[in-house]
Amino acid sequence: MAAPAVRRADFLMALAYATDLATGQSRDFALRSCVLAMRLAEAAHLDINERRNVYHQALLRYIGCNADTHLLAAAFGDEIAMRQDLARIDLGNHAEVGEIFVRALTRHHAGATPEELAGAIERGLAEAMQVSVPILAGHCEVAQRIGARVGLSPEICDNLGKLYERWDGRGLPRGLKGDEVTLAVRLVSLAQDAIVLAEVHGTEAMQAMIAKRRGGAYEPALADLFLADAAGFLKGLDGAVDRETILALEPAPHAILDAAACEDAYVAIADMVDMRMPFTYGHSRAVAALAAAAAKHMGLPASDIRDVRWAAYTHDIGELAVPVSTWMKSKPLTVREIDTIRLHPYHGERALAALGGEGRAVAALVLRHHERLDGSGYHRYVRGSDLSPTARILAAAEAFQTAREARPYRPALSDAAAAAKLRSLVREGRLCPEAVEAVLSYAGQPARRDSAERLAGLTPREIEVLRLIAAGQTAKEVARHLEIAPKTADNHIQSLYSKIGVTTRAAAALYAVERGLVQYQISAAA
Ligand SMILES: [Fe+2]
Ligand SMILES: [Fe+2]
CATH class of the missing domain: 1.10.10.10 (Winged helix-like DNA-binding domain superfamily/Winged helix DNA-binding domain)
Incomplete structure (x- = not known):
């Protein structure tokens, strides 16, 4: 089996794609912000170490933001819409923040009477005050841990833990001020806001807003540097950014991941995706264990076993496009919500496209993980002959694992009941009998526990x-x-x-x- 040699930056781009989905940002937001931030870093004559910090901060700033998302969704409903709104305002302005919370609560309680809504808003605002700091602190710590797990330096991880800090000390959770907020953090928060504000309000209005926040959210010298040639800095950044551009921007040395490091990176993605909701914790790891064992049981080559395991770790990365509030709904989903869910394999494939040739087999499996032999799956309605043995195994492992996990709208099935369910899907012609039996034969094994x-x-x-x-x-x-x-x-x-x-x-x-x-x-x- 050929040893993969993947640039770590490729993985970072996959993570950037995923966090753009989770925060409701437009296509390639993190990548565009990386280009802008690196242009500013060059104009500010930053040394190579500082430019490395900027590069990683721009790509990974929101990498911890999946933590505790279920709490946000429970309190405010569609958390992606709320995050999108929050990205457009000055977070140091309490009145603006309050307005966004009220908007989210109003959306969440659509159909309530005016009295009920007033009560919900009062409770929601009180709760927001209580939960904001712990939630944001959680985002910071998780960002640091994920950063370390993909091999980033302590300095870069430290920056990732300061993503919400501001120049004027009004950031959270620590209220760092001025130079305490490290340079990469200061520069990237300016670059990312500039991109969002230009997109929403146009370049001219964006410049006025950046000037207004100068000395507040942004370091004056950096704001001045940017405003001296805002249009020049933003040139060409209103569309998609290709992978080669981001690879070329990475300050040397370029980290290359061997097979073991790739494994770690895939598992880090699995955990990042699954930690949005308590009922999916460990989901992708469990699917990976089932799928890899089944592939081995069926006598597939080592490269297939590796590909299906890596695909299982990342199969739901596209789910970040679906608000947690949708997954937590106990009422029937709307057609629009169903459509969003059915597109998650598409987003998964897009996220992994960053991995280039080495990730192609993995991305192809991710794309097919909800397809069924009779064409009744989604989202491309692929049929049996187009589904490889590994695609069939991944589908079976995913279906089995999901059935034995609890969801807010249904209890978990026992292993025996989940097995019966899978066998009935085999009888209906949806799942492959060999793949299902291979998965089930492994599922009887005792779980491995750490000492x-x-x-x-x-x-x-x-x-x-x-x-x-x-x-x-x-x-x-x-x-x-x-x-x-x-x-x-x-x-x-x-x-x-x-x-x-x-x-x-x-x-x-x-x-x-x-x-x-x-x-x-x-x-x-x-
Ligand atoms: Fe899944
Ligand atoms: Fe899925």
């Missing part, structure tokens, strides 16, 4: 608590679940946080997913 020594010295009770909070439970719920006092539950949480070196629930959840501690049974029981 306690590898888990930062956590006690069995702390591991139990970690699993529950990773599955979305609050300290109070953990206490109820384990029949212990809330204070004791809180002590366990604080102790395990300090042992694993995190301060937020989101980062602890990611830690649990990384070590295989979150399994579908937890979601099912919660």
Whole structure:
């Protein structure tokens, strides 16, 4: 099997595509912001180290923003629409922020009476005050962890943890001020806002808004540098940006990932995608384990086993285009929501296109993961003869894993019931019998667990608590679940946080997913 040699920047572009979807940004937003930021870095005569920081900050700024998305969706409904609105305002202006929250709550409670809506807005605003700082702190910590897992330097990861900080100290969660907000962070926040504002309001109005925020959100010297030739800096940045442009902009040395590093990067993508909602934690890892074992069982070559495993890690990356509020709905979905869901394999393939030739086989599998042999799948209605053995295995593994996970609108099926469901899909001609039997034969195997020594010295009770909070439970719920006092539950949480070196629930959840501690049974029981 040929060893893949992939530029790390290719993976970063896949992640950038995914975060653009999750934040409601337009096509290639992160890539365009990278070009603009690098132009500004050059004009500011930044050294190569600082330019490297800028490059990565622009591509990956929102990489942690999937953490705790279910909390945002529960409070405000369509979180992608809200994030899109928030990107267009001055976040230091509380009145503007409040207006966006009210707009989101009004959308979320469409159909409510004026009295009900007033109550919902009052509660929503109070809740927003309470949850904002912990949620944003979680985004920062998760961004740092994902950055480290794709091999980025501590300096770059540190910058990723400051994405919401501002020049005037009115940022969150730490309220850093002036030079405490590192240069790459200052420069990229200016570049990204310039792109968004130019897109929404036009270049002229954008310049007026940047000038107004000079000394507030933006460092005066950087704002002046940009405003001296805004049109020049933005030249050619109103359309798509190709992969080669971004590869060429990366300051040397260019990191190349070998097979093991690619594996790590794919798993990092899996965790980033799955951590939007507690009921999908560990989903892609579980699908990957099932699919790879089934491919091996069927005697497929090593390269096929690797491709199907990598495709399984990333199969739902396109789901980031679908608001979490849609996945959490217990009512029937609208036609529009169904259409958005049916396009997620398309977005998955687009995201992985950044990987070029090395990622083509993986992207092709991702594109087909919801197709069925009889053409009843989506989104291209591909039929049997166009579905390779690995595509059939991925479809079977995904369907089995999803069936045995709980969803807000249905409980988890037992393994036996999920197996029966898959076999009925085989009888209907939708899933491949060999692929289904190969998946099911592996599913009977006991789950592998990490030893306690590898888990930062956590006690069995702390591991139990970690699993529950990773599955979305609050300290109070953990206490109820384990029949212990809330204070004791809180002590366990604080102790395990300090042992694993995190301060937020989101980062602890990611830690649990990384070590295989979150399994579908937890979601099912919660
Ligand atoms: Fe899936
Ligand atoms: Fe999917």
